[in-house]
Amino acid sequence: MSFKSEHELHGRRKGLNIGVGLMLGSFVLLIMLLTFTKITSPEFAIPASEAKGVGAQISVGSGD
């Protein structure tokens, strides 16, 4: 059996696979857009605990 010949099973499932692939790709794109929208929103604020961590890192860095 040649490696080049496509199994009939793959042909039957091609539509489903392409559809799932496109949906996953769209999902990734949507999450990217959503994240960008959220972090560029004027209401966006780093949570206090995280902000403290960021500040601490900066102070360590500046101390060096």
Add this chain to the structure above:
Amino acid sequence: MTDVTNAQSYEHDPQLGDYYALLKPRVMLLVVFTAVVGMLAAPVAINPIVGFASILFLAIGAGASGALNMWWDADIDAVMKRTAKRPIPAGKITAQSALYLGCALAGMSVMMLSLSANLLAGFILAFTIFFYVVPYSMWLKRSTPQNIVIGGAAGAFPPVIGWIIATGDIWVLEPWLMFALIFMWTPPHFWALALFMRNDYDDAKVPMLTVTHGRRVTRNHILGYTVLLLILAVGTAFTAIGGWVYLTTALVLNALFLKGAYDIWRRDEEMSEADNFAVERKFFRLSLWYLFAHFGAILIEAGLKPLGMGGW
């Protein structure tokens, strides 16, 4: 090799469309429409991308509950003519696949809605999926003729969730008026269907009102609920989501709906069979327009407000 051999034994592999059908696309459409109205009628503007993503995740959650409902109801779906062509009874998708897909989409949609909108919206979506699958599908549907009255609550939550997506607030009257509109509309809508799809529920032994209390009682109930719905629908016109457009729509549609319910009430089985349930079928079709028009009017009122024209 074993997997391939097993896969070959399937006569028809499920296609993307079969999985889509598993999510009850027509119900999803209603969910999306009423949720969008709930979101846009809220007095807080929402970023279009956040709004789009949130409504999409809500629709996926509704689809998940549809798939889980089909998984649980596969046995009765196979018996009823109306549902026999659904993917599981038609042999296109296994019940186990529907269960897995439903659980995965339910978890994903709740998590993503919580992230895109707020935790409250995610929580209410989780509750809605739970309510539709466990109390309604697993318990009430097969045990009480009030199944669709109580189960109708699951279908009534989307505009509330839409409102919460925009505001994060649940303690206001308007979203609950939209909830009540769908909640009160569901029984006459489904009982009209039960009147003309009469053998389906008998065969499946689903205790619809037509089966347990008879068709005369069902006709009485349709009229009773329609009167209550009329009061609620017209009353909503005088709240913050109402206005002249909504009031006009409500008056026309409720007059037609009441006439339809009255026509159903004054008929008996002999009259209905003579014209193959023409009046009941017409009432069912009208019920679809009824809900669409009311929510469409709320949407128009919301759209007119920025122009200084909507509302009172």
